[in-house]
Amino acid sequence: MVQIKDYVALKKDELKKRILLLPKKPTLKIIQVNDDYASNSYIKGKIKDLNEIGANPILEKLSPFTSQAELLKIIDETNKDKNVNGFIVQLPLPKQIDENVVKCAIDPKKDLDGFNPLTKFKSATPKGILTYLKDQGYDFKGKNGLIIGRSNIVGKPMAKYLLDEDMTVTVAHSKTPLDNLKLFVQNADLIIVAVGKPEFLNKTFTFKKTAFVIDVGINRDKDNHLVGDCEKDLPVSYQSPVPGGVGLLTRLALLINLVEGCEKYGL
Numbered sequence: 001m002v003q004i005k006d007y008v009a010l011k012k013d014e015l016k017k018r019i020l021l022l023p024k025k026p027t028l029k030i031i032q033v034n035d036d037y038a039s040n041s042y043i044k045g046k047i048k049d050l051n052e053i054g055a056n057p058i059l060e061k062l063s064p065f066t067s068q069a070e071l072l073k074i075i076d077e078t079n080k081d082k083n084v085n086g087f088i089v090q091l092p093l094p095k096q097i098d099e100n101v102v103k104c105a106i107d108p109k110k111d112l113d114g115f116n117p118l119t120k121f122k123s124a125t126p127k128g129i130l131t132y133l134k135d136q137g138y139d140f141k142g143k144n145g146l147i148i149g150r151s152n153i154v155g156k157p158m159a160k161y162l163l164d165e166d167m168t169v170t171v172a173h174s175k176t177p178l179d180n181l182k183l184f185v186q187n188a189d190l191i192i193v194a195v196g197k198p199e200f201l202n203k204t205f206t207f208k209k210t211a212f213v214i215d216v217g218i219n220r221d222k223d224n225h226l227v228g229d230c231e232k233d234l235p236v237s238y239q240s241p242v243p244g245g246v247g248l249l250t251r252l253a254l255l256i257n258l259v260e261g262c263e264k265y266g267l
């Protein structure tokens with residue numbers, strides 16, 4: 001497997017070339033309605049990525065006291081704005097705003113985070129993982145996929161995408177008894193871990209030697225280092241690193257959605 005950071009660099013070069021073939025520089029708008037530290041840092045990363053591939057980022061930062069009606073009005077204007085090819089509403093939203101209402105208000109053709117139930121785009125984290133594995137020639141057909149975690153942004157969409165690749169898919173979650181989980185892990189060819197607990201998947205589990213493990217988790221250990229959900233060096237064929245793993249693939253997927261959106265829908 002090509003290391004994720006090298007793969008992402010190659011894909012960014014490819015996107016840069018595809019952008020040069022578009023009639024105009026694509027514009028992605030980020031609407032932010034919070035001022036939390038993590039969101040500010042994610043947005044900084046997204047803006048850097050967009051500049052790197054020659055796209056045009058716009059950040060519309062609203063007060064955390066913005067009402068739902070005000071945000072919906074801005075979304076409606078952005079849906080209609082011909083100068084914006086696609087946009088995202090950065091989560092989390094303040095408590096006066098219903099996330100589901102917002103998700104449904106985004107034009108499915110401009111919904112680059114894949115939030116709207118009618119979206120034309122795949123959700124960023126699972127799309128990033130899927131694209132990476134596909135580009136590395138991973139053969140999904142008939143294999144056992146295990147997803148640990150059932151969130152709306154990772155576990156559930158990932159399950160659908162793996163089913164669409166003809167895998168046999170199991171989704172484990174907080175109510176899955178540990179003994180069952182151990183059996184699922186033992187039989188899994190591809191394990192996607194999105195739980196949010198350091199070393200959740202560890203060497204007390206038995207693995208297929210040929211298994212692939214994709215670690216989605218982003219946690220801080222007691223020394224404030226970034227760690228995933230998996231113990232290091234599991235006895236498997238491939239384990240994605242943290243940092244330098246799924247986080248980079250997620251950022252890449254947003255760029256791919258923007259360029260594909262412009263190419264497919266002439267945005």
Ligand code: NAD
Binds near residue numbers: 153175247
């Ligand atoms: P979440 O935080 O919303 O929920 C955690 C999930 O883990 C739940 O579905 C729960 O059922 C499951 N879970 C909890 N305990 C379990 C147990 N004992 N056995 C099996 N399942 C159990 O999920 P999320 O938003 O997908 O986030 C999960 C992790 O992935 C977090 O660390 C988050 O920061 C990280 N994340 C990373 C990226 C990225 O780009 N790298 C993107 C999204 C999320």
